[in-house]
Amino acid sequence: MLRRPQGNLSYVSGVTDDPLRFVTLSQALDETVAAHGTRAAAIFSSEREVMSWKELQRQSDDVAAALLGLGLQRGDRIGMCSANRREWLLAQFGAARIGAVLVNLNPAYRSTELEFALNKVRCRVLILARSTAAGNHLGMLRVLAPELDQPGAKPVLESRRLPHLRHVIVLGEGLVPARAERFSDFLRRGSANGKRRLAALAAALDPDDAVSLQFTGGTTGAPKAVALSHFSIVNNARFAARAMQVGEGDKLCIAGPLHQSLGLVLGVLTCVTTGATMVFPGPDFDPLRTLDAVSRHRCTVLHGGPALFQALLDHPELPEYDTSSLRTGIVAGAPCPADMLERAVQLLCLDELTVVYGMTEAGPVTFQTDVDDPLELRVATVGRVHPNIEVKIVDPDDRIVPVGRLGELCVRGYSVMRGYWEDAKRTRDAFDETGWMRTGDLATLDADGYCRIVGRVRDRVLRGNRLVCPEAVEALIRRHPKVQDAQVFGVPEVKPEGRSDAKPEGNRGEDLCAWIVLAPGAAASAEEIRAFCRAKGEAEQVPGPVRFVAAFPVTASGKAQKFAMRASMVREMKAREIKTA
Structure with missing residues (x-):
């Protein structure tokens, strides 16, 4: 049977009974308009x-014609920085119609991150x-580009x-800087001639062209622009829908942001x-808005990360909303706690x-x-491989490991992405010659x-002669009743403090450091955490340094930046060594 490993090796290939479709976003939209034109494409609750669907096509074509009026061509990059709104959909499909590339920008970006992203992909x-x-956001852009306010x-x-x-x-609506324009004024740049060109421009596109640039989270350094x-x-959207058995009669609640794949691909597409x-x-x-939308519009599908679902499940007003129409959806973006999944099913x-x-x-x-x-x-797995995709798990020498053996996942x-935008070295490093x-997982x-x-390859810690996965230790510590x-x-x-027999610096290994956010009102000591880990886990899972913090340093997308935590701890530990030397 397909989707099972071949022999005793950790290699599996997805089913091929549903052939891949070699189409562009515009072609996919046009097919849906032809089949469901007057039905509701989007509800903004x-x-x-x-x-x-017809209105979505018409209005996104208005955007496409206006982009042509600005002189944009196939391959040009258009940044989109906004919360979820109608114009995001119009920009997504308008850009795709003329072969431009939509750059999905996180509205939580700080000025340095926005400047980096805009310049990186030009x-x-x-x-x-x-x-x-x-x-x-407009105020932040004015700081980056004060020329916006110069008369012209x-x-x-x-x-x-x-x-x-x-x-x-x-x-x-409202006033805009002299060198900017309102969206409503921008739409007037479209001409009848521009609209007449759209069909030919769309027909000339190659489905292998890049259509979306998304920046990785930057948990280990500068974000990379992923070209899809x-x-x-x-x-990918088709096969995700197939797994959920989603069809034309479903209503999909998109509560997460459109700048992420969960909203843009697994939601919209x-x-x-x-x-x-x-x-x-x-x-x-x-x-509350999400629960109201689910109840009022009888949504059948709901996507989100564990934090989104947890927020819904923990809300005191949840019992007041009728969610009985819900059937399926996706949990993505982080490990899914067993109790959360069980509550999502029940509540x-x-x-x-x-x-x-x-x-x-x-x-x-x-x-x-x-x-x-x-x-x-x-709860325990992430399922089986999607159709038309191959995966294997390899050891450090790139040999496929036996079934059940831990290794690095390769896809x-x-x-898979076309590569990191204009970053040949990082792209080469991400792929092997075949x-x-x-x-990295x-x-x-x-x-x-x-x-x-199980965890990340680069995050593993060598303690003695054993490699320890920090994710397993995090899961252990989170079981402590005082830990959030x-x-x-x-x-x-x-x-260690009080000892003089430690190894010279060049011969030392690694230690586990834990940064912990306690539950509201809770108090705990480092030794209390270590004692809990000794009682509930293995000897190698007991952390050394423990720090209690109010919050973790995170990226604009909310992912913890372990490199920043590690750098902070290394500075602190070196300072202590100098002081006690």
């Missing part, structure tokens, strides 16, 4: 607005929300710090490839909720559980093809 156009819950005959930007950016389009093709994300209706509760995630009626494993570079989904998988498999297939992409495959993700969250990482072994 808080705005009380409904958009049909954006010519930036479509920008005036402000969101994350901050005043045309709203064209010439900025010293953003030398490639020429056009800034501001969403919403039409072919990759359209098919899942609906485009099936004819299902998108339901947006509001611009930003809010538990949100998500009997067929699926768990996925993916990464931005993989398009995004590689593994997904089936709707009829037993709960214990959905090959249609969904096209396998190294994920430690995993196992069982005899039935179910995958378990924990991050564990390796630091150089240092001389």
Whole structure:
């Protein structure tokens, strides 16, 4: 049977009974318009607005024609920085129609991150929300590019710090800087001639062209721009929908942000490839708005990360909302706690909720559980490989390991990124000579093809003669009743206080360091945490240095930055050694 390892080796290939479709985003949208034109494509719940598939096509073509009016061509990059709103969909499909590349920018970016992203991929156009819950974006851009306010005959930007950016389009009404323009004014740039060109431009596109640039989280340093093709994300959305058995009668609640693959690919494109209706509760995630949208619009599908589901499940007003229409969805982005999944099934009626494993570079989904998988498999694994994708698990010498043995997960297939944008070295480092992409994740495959993700290769800590996965230690510490969250990482072994027999610095190994956020009102000592780990775990899982912190340093997308924690601890430990030497 396919999807099971071949022989006793940790290699598996997805089923091929559903052929890949070599189409662009525009072609996928056009097919859905032809089949479901007057049906609802998107419901914007808080705005009380409904958009049909025909309207989505027409309005996104208006954007495409306006982009042509700015002089944009195939391959040009368009930045989008906004919360979830109608214009994001229009920009996504308008850019795709003419072959431009949408650069998905996190509205939580700080000014340095926005400057890096815009310059890295040389954006010519930036479509920008005036402000969101994350901050005043127009004000931040004015600091980066004070030239925005210089008087001029045309709203064209010439900025010293953003030398490639020429056009800034501001969403919403109100005054805009002299060198920017409102979205409504931008739309007037479209001409009848431009609209007549759209069909020919779209027909000339190659599904292998890049259509989306998404920046990785930057948990280990500067973010990388991942280039994904039409072919990759359209098919990945199709197969995610197939795993959930989503069809034209479903309504998919998109409560997470569109700048992430979970919203953009597994949300929007899942609906485009099936004819299902998108339901947006509001611009930003809010538990009550989400519950209200699910209840009012009878949503059947709900996606989110564990934090999103936890916020819904913990909200005191959850019992007041009818979520009985829910059936399936996706949990992604982080390990799924067993108790959370069980509560989602019981309290949100998500009997067929699926768990996925993916990464931005993989398009995004590689593994997904089936709707009829037993709960214990959905808790312990990330399911089996998607159709038309190959995976293998290898040892440090790149040899495929036996079934059940731990190793690094590698992926090959249609969904894998084209590469890191104009970064040949990092792209070469990510792939081997036969096209396998190294994920950097430690995993196992069982005899039935179910995958378990254990941790990150680079995060493993060598204690004595054993490699320890920090993720396992984090899970152990989180079981302590006083702990809200924990991050564990390796630091150089240092001389314990009061001892003079420690190894010289050059001969030292690694130690486990734990940063811990305690539950509200709780108090604990480092030794209390260590004693708990000794009692509940293995000797190698007992941390050395323990620090209690109010919060972890995180990226704009909310992922913990272990490299920053490690650097802070190394500085502190070196300072202590100098002081006690």
